[in-house]
Amino acid sequence: MEFKIGFIGLGIMGKPMAKNLIKAGFKLTVWNRTASKMKELIDMGAEGANSPKEVAEKSNVIITMLTDSPDVEEVILGPSGVIEGVKKGSIVIDMSTISPKVAKKIAKKLAEVGVEMLDAPVTGGEIGAINATLSIMVGGNYETFEKCLPIFQALGKRVTYMGPNGNGQITKLCNQIMCVMNLQGVCEGLILAAKAGLDLNKLLDVLTGGAANSWMLSNLGPKMIKGDMEPGFKIATQQKDLRLVLETAAELNVPLPGTAIVQQMFRVAEAEGLSEKGTQALIKAMEKLAGYKLTKE
Ligand code: NAP
Numbered sequence: 001m002e003f004k005i006g007f008i009g010l011g012i013m014g015k016p017m018a019k020n021l022i023k024a025g026f027k028l029t030v031w032n033r034t035a036s037k038m039k040e041l042i043d044m045g046a047e048g049a050n051s052p053k054e055v056a057e058k059s060n061v062i063i064t065m066l067t068d069s070p071d072v073e074e075v076i077l078g079p080s081g082v083i084e085g086v087k088k089g090s091i092v093i094d095m096s097t098i099s100p101k102v103a104k105k106i107a108k109k110l111a112e113v114g115v116e117m118l119d120a121p122v123t124g125g126e127i128g129a130i131n132a133t134l135s136i137m138v139g140g141n142y143e144t145f146e147k148c149l150p151i152f153q154a155l156g157k158r159v160t161y162m163g164p165n166g167n168g169q170i171t172k173l174c175n176q177i178m179c180v181m182n183l184q185g186v187c188e189g190l191i192l193a194a195k196a197g198l199d200l201n202k203l204l205d206v207l208t209g210g211a212a213n214s215w216m217l218s219n220l221g222p223k224m225i226k227g228d229m230e231p232g233f234k235i236a237t238q239q240k241d242l243r244l245v246l247e248t249a250a251e252l253n254v255p256l257p258g259t260a261i262v263q264q265m266f267r268v269a270e271a272e273g274l275s276e277k278g279t280q281a282l283i284k285a286m287e288k289l290a291g292y293k294l295t296k297e
Contacts (some may be wrong), residue, residue, distance in 0.1 A: 001060070002060075006056060007065070008031050008046075011037075020132045028152070030049065031050070061148065083115075088115065097176075097246075103117075118138055118165075118295070123135045136155065139164060173244055189207075191294065194293075204225065245259055269281050
């Protein structure tokens, strides 16, 4: 299959991912709601479209990287959406993190018009999107997954088939449970160290070499110490994921006490006006509880 890729959603993640596809030699048509974000891609050789429908008309694989379930539904199934322009035999790959139930519903609607869908959410953060080192977890038809492997391999370093539609999204929700508790642990360790008067850079240096090391500690720890709260992953987006986690856990009657606490901790940060900051701003919620600041302003 000669790929003509359509890419919809050029945010923090989507833009570097689309760039990596161009760098890997794929032909791209792009669309973003805020049209100005398409410029960089067009400058690199992509074609700009006027709607998701036009992207679908010009492509045989359509990738979406949007915020939440209603956004993906609107862009794929809504007016001037992908479904209005898509050709039978094309493939839709949704790489956003959305509800597993909605992923299955969209896959069913697309199947009715002869289009396969894969749910293929990612982990690895903005840095993983930039460096094409994402881990990608895929749900859907196995043959379709195999066909799309060259695309996934241009975006990430680990690509795993997880089973039928929805399973990619469930895998991502499990990832989020592990990530946020890890992040809470990093914040708790850092605030204790700060109040005890330790040198935080030395703390990071020694702990990243041992059993406490993690993506969160090594990537977000330095940002917390520097007071750099710029988003690689926004708290608002993280809270969307935790909502999906807790909804899915409620459906399955699985208690997730730790995740629920971290969701409330992020709510403290939201109440402080930090929704659009990066998830490392969870340290601000810990600072409030501890009555102590990590960085002097
Ligand atoms: P982002 O920077 O906020 O980008 C969101 C993108 O979705 C933007 O292009 C936005 O368009 C578009 N969008 C949202 N609602 C839309 C709608 N109703 N119609 C059309 N376009 C719409 O978010 P992000 O960090 O790239 O995250 C994208 C997805 O990746 C999310 O599902 C997130 O959970 C997941 N994810 C993020 C990370 C991370 O570290 N950032 C890591 C793994 C997975 P505008 O430009 O017009 O706003």
